[in-house]
Amino acid sequence: MAENGVHRASTFAxxxxxxxxxxxxxxxxxxxxxxxxxxxxxxxxxxxTHTTATASPSYTEDSLELNGSPQDISGARTQxxxxxxxxxRAKVEMGAPQxxxxxxxxxxxxxxxxxxxxxxxxxxxxxxxxxxxxxADLYQLGTSPTDLSRIARQGSGSACRSLMGGYVAxxxxxxxxxxxxxxxxxxxxxxxxxxxxxxxVASAEKKDVSSTAGMQQTVASSALFEHRASEVxxxxxxxxEQAIHRRDFEEFAILSMKDSNNFHACCLDTQPPIFYxxxxxxxxxxxxxxxxxxxxxxxxxxAYTFDAGPNAVIYYLTENEDKVAGTFKSILGDVTxxxxxxxxxxxxxxxxxxxxxxxxxxxLKKGISRVILTSVGDGPRKTEEHLA
Amino acid sequence: MAENGVHRASTFAxxxxxxxxxxxxxxxxxxxxxxxxxxxxxxxxxxxTHTTATASPSYTEDSLELNGSPQDISGARTQxxxxxxxxxRAKVEMGAPQxxxxxxxxxxxxxxxxxxxxxxxxxxxxxxxxxxxxxADLYQLGTSPTDLSRIARQGSGSACRSLMGGYVAxxxxxxxxxxxxxxxxxxxxxxxxxxxxxxxVASAEKKDVSSTAGMQQTVASSALFEHRASEVxxxxxxxxEQAIHRRDFEEFAILSMKDSNNFHACCLDTQPPIFYxxxxxxxxxxxxxxxxxxxxxxxxxxAYTFDAGPNAVIYYLTENEDKVAGTFKSILGDVTxxxxxxxxxxxxxxxxxxxxxxxxxxxLKKGISRVILTSVGDGPRKTEEHLA
Numbered sequence: 001m002a003e004n005g006v007h008r009a010s011t012f013a014x015x016x017x018x019x020x021x022x023x024x025x026x027x028x029x030x031x032x033x034x035x036x037x038x039x040x041x042x043x044x045x046x047x048x049t050h051t052t053a054t055a056s057p058s059y060t061e062d063s064l065e066l067n068g069s070p071q072d073i074s075g076a077r078t079q080x081x082x083x084x085x086x087x088x089r090a091k092v093e094m095g096a097p098q099x100x101x102x103x104x105x106x107x108x109x110x111x112x113x114x115x116x117x118x119x120x121x122x123x124x125x126x127x128x129x130x131x132x133x134x135x136a137d138l139y140q141l142g143t144s145p146t147d148l149s150r151i152a153r154q155g156s157g158s159a160c161r162s163l164m165g166g167y168v169a170x171x172x173x174x175x176x177x178x179x180x181x182x183x184x185x186x187x188x189x190x191x192x193x194x195x196x197x198x199x200x201v202a203s204a205e206k207k208d209v210s211s212t213a214g215m216q217q218t219v220a221s222s223a224l225f226e227h228r229a230s231e232v233x234x235x236x237x238x239x240x241e242q243a244i245h246r247r248d249f250e251e252f253a254i255l256s257m258k259d260s261n262n263f264h265a266c267c268l269d270t271q272p273p274i275f276y277x278x279x280x281x282x283x284x285x286x287x288x289x290x291x292x293x294x295x296x297x298x299x300x301x302x303a304y305t306f307d308a309g310p311n312a313v314i315y316y317l318t319e320n321e322d323k324v325a326g327t328f329k330s331i332l333g334d335v336t337x338x339x340x341x342x343x344x345x346x347x348x349x350x351x352x353x354x355x356x357x358x359x360x361x362x363x364l365k366k367g368i369s370r371v372i373l374t375s376v377g378d379g380p381r382k383t384e385e386h387l388a
Numbered sequence: 389m390a391e392n393g394v395h396r397a398s399t400f401a402x403x404x405x406x407x408x409x410x411x412x413x414x415x416x417x418x419x420x421x422x423x424x425x426x427x428x429x430x431x432x433x434x435x436x437t438h439t440t441a442t443a444s445p446s447y448t449e450d451s452l453e454l455n456g457s458p459q460d461i462s463g464a465r466t467q468x469x470x471x472x473x474x475x476x477r478a479k480v481e482m483g484a485p486q487x488x489x490x491x492x493x494x495x496x497x498x499x500x501x502x503x504x505x506x507x508x509x510x511x512x513x514x515x516x517x518x519x520x521x522x523x524a525d526l527y528q529l530g531t532s533p534t535d536l537s538r539i540a541r542q543g544s545g546s547a548c549r550s551l552m553g554g555y556v557a558x559x560x561x562x563x564x565x566x567x568x569x570x571x572x573x574x575x576x577x578x579x580x581x582x583x584x585x586x587x588x589v590a591s592a593e594k595k596d597v598s599s600t601a602g603m604q605q606t607v608a609s610s611a612l613f614e615h616r617a618s619e620v621x622x623x624x625x626x627x628x629e630q631a632i633h634r635r636d637f638e639e640f641a642i643l644s645m646k647d648s649n650n651f652h653a654c655c656l657d658t659q660p661p662i663f664y665x666x667x668x669x670x671x672x673x674x675x676x677x678x679x680x681x682x683x684x685x686x687x688x689x690x691a692y693t694f695d696a697g698p699n700a701v702i703y704y705l706t707e708n709e710d711k712v713a714g715t716f717k718s719i720l721g722d723v724t725x726x727x728x729x730x731x732x733x734x735x736x737x738x739x740x741x742x743x744x745x746x747x748x749x750x751x752l753k754k755g756i757s758r759v760i761l762t763s764v765g766d767g768p769r770k771t772e773e774h775l776a
């Protein structure tokens with residue numbers, strides 16, 4: 001760990017995509033949400049942040065570099081994470097006087113995403129999860145993922161869910177200090193390992209409104225949002241947890257699609273209205289609906305969800321890979337992203353759908369620039385690959 | 389009135405565009421709404437249905453022709469209107485034994501719209517209002533517009549608001565038989581005559597879901613809709629009536645835009661989701677926002693509203709015609725619809741906005757096929773121009 005007085009630790013951390021959405025804070029300083037949320041942690045084979053944290057007495061200031069570019073580390077959110085981690089390290093040092101005084105050294109944090117930042121994927125969640133996890137490992141804190149989630153939440157709300165693998169809930173919590181607003185594992189990835197995700201990355205378009213600003217505009221101005229936060233989501237949280245426990249894809253799919261639409265409805269009900277979905281997103285929805293309608297028993301085999309942007313994330317089970325991802329490959333076979341093992345073995349016959357809506361297909365072809373084929377995955381992984 | 393035993397009457401009836409939206413029925417047979425609504429009646433100089441109703445002992449069946457094509461008249465809604473009007477006529481005949489027995493003759497109804505049906509404007513409202521008004525005149529019923537609105541409502545809900553001019557409310561009503569679910573005048577057109585409307589007609593695209601089917605899907609599946617109907621709209625109805633009484637355009641504009649968005653939010657929250665607005669609609673919203681933001685005191689001078697389709701209707705006052713309609717003319721000057729007196733005198737300098745968002749302008753140019761420049765107007769007008 002220590003060479004020439006330099007101490008370091010590295011980690012990979014995953015992206016997560018919510019199926020019950022986080023939108024709205026009851027405390028903007030502590031990132032306390034107005035409602036709980038549930039997400040699926042995606043495989044780090046496809047999407048991950050790699051972070052190395054180094055402490056050295058020779059450093060004169062804390063620094064953070066992402067994908068080769070220096071980042072501002074002075075923001076209150078990053079500072080809150082560093083402060084809490086240093087306090088925990090200071091306690092360790094008090095109990096073990098021979099331990100290196102890392103809490104008093106400056107930190108150098110180097111991060112890399114293995115996916116294009118421009119893709120508009122929720123990179124801040126993986127980024128803060130990796131930062132907190134790497135520093136916790138460097139400090140040898142032995143803190144539980146749930147306790148670390150409380151720290152990561154202050155960096156970026158949804159980051160708390162990236163500290164665990166599989167199916168993860170972030171409970172709203174009741175305490176004013178946020179002590180009970182933490183993530184917990186609903187089920188590990190191994191409980192329901194055949195969950196797949198196809199991400200349709202929409203062509204670059206300037207984001208309508210940042211999610212940080214947008215969610216507070218919704219809280220302040222939507223006539224529907226309070227009803228969502230207090231009535232709609234709490235019921236869905238319980239049902240979604242049960243659906244995951246039972247591996248009930250039909251219920252998982254219906255709740256995911258409804259909650260995505262409900263969240264975007266509250267964005268539209270904001271003054272001025274916020275639009276994250278565009279005509280391309282709508283075409284993706286229509287295609288998922290067509291795939292589901294073509295099922296003989298009318299049970300959904302695909303579920304769309306949209307974060308604060310036009311990208312579609314489509315969940316499905318391995319057994320339906322040809323029907324779901326294969327249908328999209330038959331339309332979008334020319335874009336990048338089908339060249340991994342899973343994508344190459346896919347038939348692109350448009351399996352599930354008798355006749356593809358040619359208008360929707362045209363809109364998708366124009367609007368989607370790449371796809372990412374991935375699956376449910378584990379939580380952060382320690383690594384000995386260090387970034388310089 | 390009677391020549392060779394043929395009795396006839398003709399009327400013009402206006403289109404109305406709601407600013408507090410009707411969406412959802414509590415009784416689908418009687419067209420009783422889940423919430424009240426308020427609309428502006430538009431000028432018949434620009435948009436109107438012209439209808440002639442004829443009764444003759446020689447007719448062997450009721451018939452309806454619209455724009456030269458025979459229409460099915462057997463639907464329950466049309467039949468309900470005819471039945472109620474005939475019952476009223478039968479009472480007249482009982483009281484005046486020498487009166488022609490029109491209630492026992494078949495009817496021939498001929499209608500023409502002076503606007504393209506394909507434009508996706510609310511033609512059924514004007515159509516049913518004209519049908520009811522023309523037959524009531526033919527029957528010499530002397531029934532009040534409010535009583536006729538109760539009949540027209542059964543043909544098409546929003547038609548009840550086209551039986552009056554100016555600013556019109558349709559009260560939800562409480563009675564199970566619909567007897568109190570009628571339209572009333574909030575203020576006549578003469579109270580606030582300088583209200584203008586610019587309609588941006590979107591290029592033909594198949595309508596997502598018919599409004600008749602769509603609204604009941606929303607009632608059945610949206611988690612937000614009940615809150616809209618029971619909490620949000622009743623408060624807005626009161627505030628909108630007051631805004632009209634006070635001629636308070638700022639309040640009128642904010643409520644109109646919020647309610648349009650709130651209605652479309654409930655459509656999006658429907659399962660499966662209903663999208664009436666598209667990327668063109670969003671560009672129109674952004675342009676209205678830019679016009680309003682450019683006002684020195686930040687008070688809105690333009691208000692958008694969208695019915696069950698992508699067309700934008702933009703309300704503004706005459707004093708701001710150059711700033712609002714002129715800005716749109718500077719972008720959309722090449723499409724048809726600027727060639728009336730009002731449109732020709734408009735400067736197309738983009739008056740209000742310092743620099744026009746080029747992306748939004750491009751989307752508008754591609755997506756808008758014509759404009760209609762109009763204003764608040766009066767209720768149905770009797771005419772001696774008869775359609776053959």
